[in-house]
Amino acid sequence: xxxxxxxxxxxxxxxxxxxxxxxxxxxxxxxxxxxxxxxxxxxxxxxxxxxxxxxxxxxxxxxxxxxxxxxxxxxxxxxxxxxxxxxxxxxxxxxxxxxxxxxxxxxxxxxxxxxxxxxxxxxxxxxxxxxxxxxxxx
Numbered sequence: 001x002x003x004x005x006x007x008x009x010x011x012x013x014x015x016x017x018x019x020x021x022x023x024x025x026x027x028x029x030x031x032x033x034x035x036x037x038x039x040x041x042x043x044x045x046x047x048x049x050x051x052x053x054x055x056x057x058x059x060x061x062x063x064x065x066x067x068x069x070x071x072x073x074x075x076x077x078x079x080x081x082x083x084x085x086x087x088x089x090x091x092x093x094x095x096x097x098x099x100x101x102x103x104x105x106x107x108x109x110x111x112x113x114x115x116x117x118x119x120x121x122x123x124x125x126x127x128x129x130x131x132x133x134x135x136x137x138x
Contacts, residue, residue: 008102008103009054009057009058012053012057012099012102015046015050015099016050020039020043020095021039021043021091024091028090028091028094031088031091034084034091038085039088041083042082042084042091042095045075045079046075046092046095046099049096053068053071053103056068068103068104068105069100069105072096072100072103076092076093079093079096
């Protein structure tokens with residue numbers, strides 16, 4: 001288990017150092033041409049999510065999957081409310097799922113009833129939805 005923890009931390013640390021759009025941009029056509037300010041917002045949210053995952057994993061002997069899921073879900077909600085276009089939101093959501101996978105968390109089951117942006121998860125597949133969640137009023 002300790003080796004697994006080291007492997008997870010190594011993956012998360014390397015993710016934080018990456019340029020997300022240059023590295024994963026080929027996965028979503030045209031995302032590399034997004035405005036720099038929107039790229040910075042999404043990258044910042046993903047880095048913050050990764051940092052919180054690292055802190056949670058390092059601080060406990062065995063990180064609770066529920067705590068890791070909560071961290072990722074909170075940052076997906078933050079992406080949903082971010083002032084960026086839909087393509088950048090989708091890019092951020094997919095990278096949150098990527099982070100969940102690297103942290104050993106099954107977000108598919110956890111997010112079955114959640115709606116982020118314009119899609120949700122049904123039967124382990126992304127489905128478009130016709131309604132969206134309302135942003136929290138500040």
